Amino acid sequence: MNRKPIGIFDSGIGGLTVVKEIEKRLPFEDIVYFGDTARVPYGSKSDKIVKTFSLQNSLFLLKFDVKMIVVACNTASAVALDYLKRLFKIPITGVIEPGVISALNKTKIKKIGVIGTYATINKNAYGIHLKEKDKTSKVFSVACPLFVPLAEENLVEDEFVDLIVKKYLAQLKYKDIDTLILGCTHYPILKKPIKKYVDNKVELVDSAEETAKEVERILSENGIKNDKNTKGRTDFFVSDIPHHFKDMGNRFLGREIETVIPVHPDESDSYFI
Amino acid sequence: MNRKPIGIFDSGIGGLTVVKEIEKRLPFEDIVYFGDTARVPYGSKSDKIVKTFSLQNSLFLLKFDVKMIVVACNTASAVALDYLKRLFKIPITGVIEPGVISALNKTKIKKIGVIGTYATINKNAYGIHLKEKDKTSKVFSVACPLFVPLAEENLVEDEFVDLIVKKYLAQLKYKDIDTLILGCTHYPILKKPIKKYVDNKVELVDSAEETAKEVERILSENGIKNDKNTKGRTDFFVSDIPHHFKDMGNRFLGREIETVIPVHPDESDSYFI
Numbered sequence: 380m381n382r383k384p385i386g387i388f389d390s391g392i393g394g395l396t397v398v399k400e401i402e403k404r405l406p407f408e409d410i411v412y413f414g415d416t417a418r419v420p421y422g423s424k425s426d427k428i429v430k431t432f433s434l435q436n437s438l439f440l441l442k443f444d445v446k447m448i449v450v451a452c453n454t455a456s457a458v459a460l461d462y463l464k465r466l467f468k469i470p471i472t473g474v475i476e477p478g479v480i481s482a483l484n485k486t487k488i489k490k491i492g493v494i495g496t497y498a499t500i501n502k503n504a505y506g507i508h509l510k511e512k513d514k515t516s517k518v519f520s521v522a523c524p525l526f527v528p529l530a531e532e533n534l535v536e537d538e539f540v541d542l543i544v545k546k547y548l549a550q551l552k553y554k555d556i557d558t559l560i561l562g563c564t565h566y567p568i569l570k571k572p573i574k575k576y577v578d579n580k581v582e583l584v585d586s587a588e589e590t591a592k593e594v595e596r597i598l599s600e601n602g603i604k605n606d607k608n609t610k611g612r613t614d615f616f617v618s619d620i621p622h623h624f625k626d627m628g629n630r631f632l633g634r635e636i637e638t639v640i641p642v643h644p645d646e647s648d649s650y651f652i
Numbered sequence: 653m654n655r656k657p658i659g660i661f662d663s664g665i666g667g668l669t670v671v672k673e674i675e676k677r678l679p680f681e682d683i684v685y686f687g688d689t690a691r692v693p694y695g696s697k698s699d700k701i702v703k704t705f706s707l708q709n710s711l712f713l714l715k716f717d718v719k720m721i722v723v724a725c726n727t728a729s730a731v732a733l734d735y736l737k738r739l740f741k742i743p744i745t746g747v748i749e750p751g752v753i754s755a756l757n758k759t760k761i762k763k764i765g766v767i768g769t770y771a772t773i774n775k776n777a778y779g780i781h782l783k784e785k786d787k788t789s790k791v792f793s794v795a796c797p798l799f800v801p802l803a804e805e806n807l808v809e810d811e812f813v814d815l816i817v818k819k820y821l822a823q824l825k826y827k828d829i830d831t832l833i834l835g836c837t838h839y840p841i842l843k844k845p846i847k848k849y850v851d852n853k854v855e856l857v858d859s860a861e862e863t864a865k866e867v868e869r870i871l872s873e874n875g876i877k878n879d880k881n882t883k884g885r886t887d888f889f890v891s892d893i894p895h896h897f898k899d900m901g902n903r904f905l906g907r908e909i910e911t912v913i914p915v916h917p918d919e920s921d922s923y924f925i
């Protein structure tokens with residue numbers, strides 16, 4: 380047993396979908412969330428800068444003496460997870476491996492599609508993990524750079540959303556996949572138009588739920604679950620409070636965010652090292 | 653006369669459209685450009701963080717002993733220009749006032765539309781400046797948050813681009829404007845679909861050219877023009893080299909960028925103070 384909080388970071392607010400699932404599955408745990416809203420998005424940026432930001436975000440969380448870190452961002456998971464794991468003593472998990480496990484459980488014909496940001500797709504993190512766990516699986520990946528701004532603007536119903544979905548996913552349509560991994564924490568917001576476009580037989584994988592299971596497994600395995608039985612608290616920190624923050628945040632978290640604490644990159648005692 | 657360079661910064665690569673015009677008008681001047689590609693975009697972020705970033709970017713340029721600073725970003729001009737002007741001794745100009753002067757020269761009926769990011773539009777910087785210079789002018793503003801990702805992805809021809817343009821600009825269509833300010837350095841990339849949608853009589857204002865004129869005026873007025881008559885050099889610094897950088901950069905600058913030097917936010921001796 381261990382009453383320290385779980386640390387979670389994301390490039391912005393997408394990781395709140397992961398917080399939501401962890402709160403549901405592990406209601407007694409305390410959580411410290413950091414969203415790097417001042418420097419979002421990570422998906423179009425270089426590996427070097429994503430690693431730097433991920434290191435800074437982890438060091439910020441470590442100030443709260445967190446017992447584990449969840450990298451609740453696909454780009455940071457694809458680019459920086461191994462680096463962070465090598466660096467720090469506490470357990471660290473990303474969102475990619477849980478997504479891979481879920482996809483392999485769902486697929487019947489072992490043809491799996493993956494959509495994500497440039498960084499996630501170019502890094503082929505999903506492809507590598509899928510092949511590692513099942514050599515016979517076939518993986519088809521597409522970067523969908525416009526999906527993040529669409530999700531943040533909550534543009535889901537407009538006619539042009541269907542056309543953008545078609546532009547990116549047309550190339551997957553003829554690959555005969557039966558499972559599609561939403562390889563970005565923003566994409567669940569676009570589930571409806573994606574579902575509408577892909578074949579009815581295609582199952583969508585949203586890794587948030589699977590990540591919460593993985594967090595529970597890690598806590599149990601390491602004997603560091605919280606033994607108290609009162610509702611845990613979640614503290615939200617962000618590097619900026621952008622336009623629409625409340626509205627977006629509530630949508631991703633599925634409940635009202637009461638308080639959010641801004642920590643500013645220019646204050647060297649906050650999170651820049 | 654003064655042989656020091658002109659400093660120019662932008663949130664990313666949009667400001668290269670301004671560099672292009674300055675290189676054309678003032679070919680003997682040296683230029684130091686800084687693009688904050690690690691933290692782009694600024695448009696959806698808070699005033700506080702945009703001010704902080706603008707200060708850091710200016711301090712980086714000041715290390716090169718620049719003789720003036722051009723804030724080649726509409727968001728930073730709207731939010732941080734007055735603050736920077738109060739702070740520093742050297743002349744500083746943004747892209748908004750030049751855009752306003754150009755629009756007032758073009759309009760015949762004094763009904764002017766302005767499109768830009770959330771930050772620029774919410775700040776009403778164009779509206780305030782237009783009214784200051786001509787009390788009788790009428791201003792209609794719309795934020796177009798999807799235009800930046802469209803421009804960066806070079807999505808100009810697709811059917812959905814016309815639908816997105818229509819979504820944002822429909823409300824301007826019935827305001828009877830004869831002039832439309834492209835209040836974001838990314839938007840000139842989308843001139844074609846914007847022109848196609850708005851009435852033929854509507855003239856588009858791209859502030860880059862007007863900003864170059866203003867820079868020349870400031871240099872002359874202060875007697876700090878470069879008197880050498882050999883071609884000046886432009887040095888490009890960025891806080892990250894993102895995906896597609898070369899391709900995007902060349903498109904915005906209108907020529908090949910030979911060398912670009914990454915300066916990393918984690919190195920405290922580079923540009924973080």
